[in-house]
Amino acid sequence: xxxxxxxxxxxxxxxxxxxxxxxxxxxxxxxxxxxxxxxxxxxxxxxxxxxxxxxxxxxxxxxxxxxxxxxxxxxxxxxxxxxxxxxxxxxxxxxxxxxxxxxxxxxxxxxxxxxxxxxxxxxxxxxxxxxxxxxxxxxxxxxxxxxxxxxxxxxxxxxxxxxxxxxxxxxxxxxxxxxxxxxxxxxxxxxxxxxxxxxxxxxxxxxxxxxxxxxxxxxxxxxxxxxxxxxxxxxxxxxxxxxxxxxxxxxxxxxxxxxxxxxxxxxx
Amino acid sequence: xxxxxxxxxxxxxxxxxxxxxxxxxxxxxxxxxxxxxxxxxxxxxxxxxxxxxxxxxxxxxxxxxxxxxxxxxxxxxxxxxxxxxxxxxxxxxxxxxxxxxxxxxxxxxxxxxxxxxxxxxxxxxxxxxxxxxxxxxxxxxxxxxxxxxxxxxxxxxxxxxxxxxxxxxxxxxxxxxxxxxxxxxxxxxxxxxxxxxxxxxxxxxxxxxxxxxxxxxxxxxxxxxxxxxxxxxxxxxxxxxxxxxxxxxxxxxxxxxxxxxxxxxxxx
Amino acid sequence: xxxxxxxxxxxxxxxxxxxxxxxxxxxxxxxxxxxxxxxxxxxxxxxxxxxxxxxxxxxxxxxxxxxxxxxxxxxxxxxxxxxxxxxxxxxxxxxxxxxxxxxxxxxxxxxxxxxxxxxxxxxxxxxxxxxxxxxxxxxxxxxxxxxxxxxxxxxxxxxxxxxxxxxxxxxxxxxxxxxxxxxxxxxxxxxxxxxxxxxxxxxxxxxxxxxxxxxxxxxxxxxxxxxxxxxxxxxxxxxxxxxxxxxxxxxxxxxxxxxxxxxxxxxx
Numbered sequence: 001x002x003x004x005x006x007x008x009x010x011x012x013x014x015x016x017x018x019x020x021x022x023x024x025x026x027x028x029x030x031x032x033x034x035x036x037x038x039x040x041x042x043x044x045x046x047x048x049x050x051x052x053x054x055x056x057x058x059x060x061x062x063x064x065x066x067x068x069x070x071x072x073x074x075x076x077x078x079x080x081x082x083x084x085x086x087x088x089x090x091x092x093x094x095x096x097x098x099x100x101x102x103x104x105x106x107x108x109x110x111x112x113x114x115x116x117x118x119x120x121x122x123x124x125x126x127x128x129x130x131x132x133x134x135x136x137x138x139x140x141x142x143x144x145x146x147x148x149x150x151x152x153x154x155x156x157x158x159x160x161x162x163x164x165x166x167x168x169x170x171x172x173x174x175x176x177x178x179x180x181x182x183x184x185x186x187x188x189x190x191x192x193x194x195x196x197x198x199x200x201x202x203x204x205x206x207x208x209x210x211x212x213x214x215x216x217x218x219x220x221x222x223x224x225x226x227x228x229x230x231x232x233x234x235x236x237x238x239x240x241x242x243x244x245x246x247x248x249x250x251x252x253x254x255x256x257x258x259x260x261x262x263x264x265x266x267x268x
Numbered sequence: 269x270x271x272x273x274x275x276x277x278x279x280x281x282x283x284x285x286x287x288x289x290x291x292x293x294x295x296x297x298x299x300x301x302x303x304x305x306x307x308x309x310x311x312x313x314x315x316x317x318x319x320x321x322x323x324x325x326x327x328x329x330x331x332x333x334x335x336x337x338x339x340x341x342x343x344x345x346x347x348x349x350x351x352x353x354x355x356x357x358x359x360x361x362x363x364x365x366x367x368x369x370x371x372x373x374x375x376x377x378x379x380x381x382x383x384x385x386x387x388x389x390x391x392x393x394x395x396x397x398x399x400x401x402x403x404x405x406x407x408x409x410x411x412x413x414x415x416x417x418x419x420x421x422x423x424x425x426x427x428x429x430x431x432x433x434x435x436x437x438x439x440x441x442x443x444x445x446x447x448x449x450x451x452x453x454x455x456x457x458x459x460x461x462x463x464x465x466x467x468x469x470x471x472x473x474x475x476x477x478x479x480x481x482x483x484x485x486x487x488x489x490x491x492x493x494x495x496x497x498x499x500x501x502x503x504x505x506x507x508x509x510x511x512x513x514x515x516x517x518x519x520x521x522x523x524x525x526x527x528x529x530x531x532x533x534x535x536x
Numbered sequence: 537x538x539x540x541x542x543x544x545x546x547x548x549x550x551x552x553x554x555x556x557x558x559x560x561x562x563x564x565x566x567x568x569x570x571x572x573x574x575x576x577x578x579x580x581x582x583x584x585x586x587x588x589x590x591x592x593x594x595x596x597x598x599x600x601x602x603x604x605x606x607x608x609x610x611x612x613x614x615x616x617x618x619x620x621x622x623x624x625x626x627x628x629x630x631x632x633x634x635x636x637x638x639x640x641x642x643x644x645x646x647x648x649x650x651x652x653x654x655x656x657x658x659x660x661x662x663x664x665x666x667x668x669x670x671x672x673x674x675x676x677x678x679x680x681x682x683x684x685x686x687x688x689x690x691x692x693x694x695x696x697x698x699x700x701x702x703x704x705x706x707x708x709x710x711x712x713x714x715x716x717x718x719x720x721x722x723x724x725x726x727x728x729x730x731x732x733x734x735x736x737x738x739x740x741x742x743x744x745x746x747x748x749x750x751x752x753x754x755x756x757x758x759x760x761x762x763x764x765x766x767x768x769x770x771x772x773x774x775x776x777x778x779x780x781x782x783x784x785x786x787x788x789x790x791x792x793x794x795x796x797x798x799x800x801x802x803x804x
Binding site: 372373 | 590786
Binding site: 028029030031033034070071072073074100103104105106107193194195196197238239240241242243245246 | 308
C-alpha cells in the first residue's frame with residue numbers, strides 16, 4: 001500500500017501542471033498535432049523543432065527531449081543526434097520512440113546508432129520494436145502475444161543491461177524494465193489501438209513525467225498509467241475512435257486524484 | 269439486384285477488418301493524421317514513410333501503395349517514383365491522388381511523369397485535377413458543374429485508354445471509369461467539402477479496398493460508397509465540420525451491413 | 537456606436553463565405569490540418585504548398601499569403617522569401633507569424649530577415665515574439681503580464697514605424713497597432729491556450745480577412761474578434777481542450793450576425 005502510494009502519479013501530475021516543463025519533441029508528421037495537444041492537456045509546454053540550426057538552442061530551454069522516428073529522413077536524423085548530444089551534456093532526460101524499428105533496415109539501423117551514440121534515459125516501443133532494437137540475439141519464437149511479450153521483456157532487460165536505459169514495452173500490459181524491478185501497468189483500453197499515434201503520445205508523456213520525476217522507471221510508469229487511465233475514461237464516453245481521441249484530451253486535462261487512485265493498475 | 273449485391277462493399281469491409289492489410293502512404297502533411305485514422309477506423313494498418321532509404325522496404329510489407337501529391341517537394345517525389353516502381357514489381361495496387369494538378373506547373377508535370385513512369389492501378393481526383401492530368405486535348409468549355417463533370421469523364425476515359433488505370437472523378441456524383449462500364453456513386457454530403465482532406469481519405473480507402481478486391485474499378489466504387497455513406501451518417505449527427513470529422517471516424521469504425529445496404533447509391 | 541458598427545466583422549465574414557478567397561499558407565507541420573480546417577470552416581479556400589518549384593504559381597492564384605515559422609528549416613525558409621517577393625509584386629496581403637522568435641537565434645534571425653526583405657502587411661505574434669522581432673532596443677523589465685503587454689505594444693509601435701506593417705500582439709487582450717490608432721480585442725477564453733495552434737489559426741484568419749478588407753488594421757481586428765468569439769462559444773460547450781477544438785470549428789462555420797454583434801469586445 002505504501003508502495004502504491006509512492007507510485008501514484010498524482011503528485012507528478014500536479015507538478016507538471018504547476019511548473020509546465022518545456023518538452024522538446026523531434027517527432028513525426030503524423031502525430032505532431034496530437035502530441036502537442038496531449039502535452040498541453042497534461043499541463044506541459046510542447047516545443048516542436050527539428051532544424052539542425054536551432055535544436056541546440058531549443059534543447060537549452062527544455063526540461064526533456066523526446067525523439068520519435070516515425071517519419072524519419074536524413075536531415076531529421078542528423079538533428080536527432082545533435083539534440084541528443086546536447087541533452088546529454090545538460091543532463092536532461094532523453095526519451096526515444098523507435099517507431100517501426102524492424103520494419104525497414106533504415107529504421108533499425110538509425111535506432112541502434114542513436115541509442116549507442118547517446119543512450120536514452122527511457123526507450124518506449126511495442127514488443128516488435130524493442131526486439132528489433134535489441135538485435136540478433138533475441139528472436140521471437142512464438143506467435144501468441146504472451147510469448148511475444150516474454151521475448152520483448154527479455155530484449156528490454158538486455159537493452160537495459162547494455163545501455164542503462166529504462167525500457168518500456170507497451171502492449172495490453174506495459175512492462176517497464178529498469179533497475180532492480182519491472183513495473184507492470186494494466187491500464188488502457190483496446191479502442192486506443194484504433195487511434196493513430198497514442199503510442200507516440202505515451203512516449204511524449206514519458207518526457208513530461210521524466211522532467212519532474214528523478215527516477216526514470218517511475219516516470220515511465222507514471223506516464224503509462226496516466227495514458228491508460230485517460231484512455232479508459234475516454235473509452236467509456238466514446239462510441240468509436242473519433243470520439244475517443246476528443247475525450248482522451250479532455251480526460252487528460254481533467255484528471256483528478258480520485259480517478260487516478262481508483263483506476264491505478266500498477267504492479268512491480 | 270444481383271448486380272447491386274455484387275457491388276455491395278460489405279464483404280470487402282469484413283475482409284479489411286479481418287486481414288488488416290498494410291497500406292503504405294506517401295502523402296501530404298495536412299492529412300497524414302486523418303488518413304491514418306481513417307484507415308485504422310476502417311480496419312486497415314496504415315504505414316507512413318517517405319525516405320528514399322526505406323520506401324522499398326516498406327512497400328515490401330504492404331498490400332497497397334497510396335501516393336498523394338498534396339505537399340510535394342523534390343525528395344518526396346523521388347521516393348514516390350522509387351516506391352511506385354517497387355510496387356509495380358511486386359504487383360500490388362498503386363493508387364495516385366494528383367492533388368492540385370493544374371494549380372502549379374510543378375504538380376501537373378510531376379503527376380504526368382508519375383503516371384507515365386508507372387501507370388497507377390487507380391487514379392482519384394476532382395474534375396479539375398483529372399482534366400489537368402489528361403492534358404492539352406481536353407479543356408473545360410463550360411462553367412456549370414454538369415458540363416465540367418462531363419468533360420472530366422471524357423478526360424478519365426482518355427487516361428484509362430492510354431494508361432489502363434481506373435480513373436475516379438470525385439464530386440457530387442463520383443464517376444469511376446474503367447473497363448467496359450462507368451460506375452456512378454451518389455453517396456456523400458455537402459458538409460464533407462468543409463473538412464480538409466476527405467478527398468485524400470477517399471484515395472487512401474481506394475488503397476485499402478484494392479488490397480482485398482481484385483477488380484480495381486470495383487475497389488474504387490467500394491471506397492467511394494463507403495466514404496459517402498460514413499459521411500452521410502456523420503453529417504446527420506454533426507452540427508458543423510468539427511463534429512463531422514469526429515463522427516466520420518466513428519461511423520467508419522461502426523459501419524454495419526444494414527447501413528451499407530440501405531444507403532448504397534451505386535449505379536453502373 | 538457608428539464606430540462599433542463599422543468594426544463589426546459580420547460583413548467581412550459574409551464576403552469570405554461568398555467569394556471563398558484562396559489563402560496560400562506556408563506554415564508548420566503541427567497546425568497544417570487545423571489551419572486548413574479553420575479556413576474552410578470560415579468559408580475560405582486554403583492552399584498549403586511549400587516547394588520552391590511551385591510557390592510562385594500558388595501565390596498567383598491566391599488572395600493572401602500566410603507565412604508561419606513554426607517548424608522552419610532551410611528549404612522552407614527559401615520558399616518563404618520567394619513567395620513573399622511574389623506576393624509583394626502582386627500587391628496581395630502578406631501575413632507573418634514569427635512563431636518562437638526569441639526562442640532560438642535561427643528563428644529570430646529568419647523572422648528579422650523576412651520582415652526586412654519584404655515588410656508584411658500584418659505581423660501577428662505573442663508578446664515575446666513581437667519583442668524578439670523588434671530587437672535589442674526593447675527589453676521586458678517586469679515579469680507581470682501587464683508590464684509585458686505594455687513593452688510588447690511599444691515594440692509593435694517601433695515595428696510599425698520602421699516597416700509600415702500592422703502589428704498584432706495577442707494575449708488575454710489582443711493589441712492591434714497600425715495607423716493612428718490601436719485596437720484592443722477582449723474576446724477569447726483561457727481554455728484556448730490549452731489547444732495547440734490557435735495562435736497560428738488566428739494568423740491564417742488575418743489572411744482571410746485581409747483578402748476581403750482593404751484596411752489591414754481592421755482586417756486583423758476582424759480576425760482576432762472572430763477567433764475570440766468562436767472560442768467563447770466553443771468554450772461554453774466544451775469540457776476540455778479536446779471538445780473545445782471540435783466545437784471551435786463548428787462555431788466558426790455557424791457564426792451569425794447576432795452572435796458577433798452581441799459578443800464583440802473591440803475598442804480603439
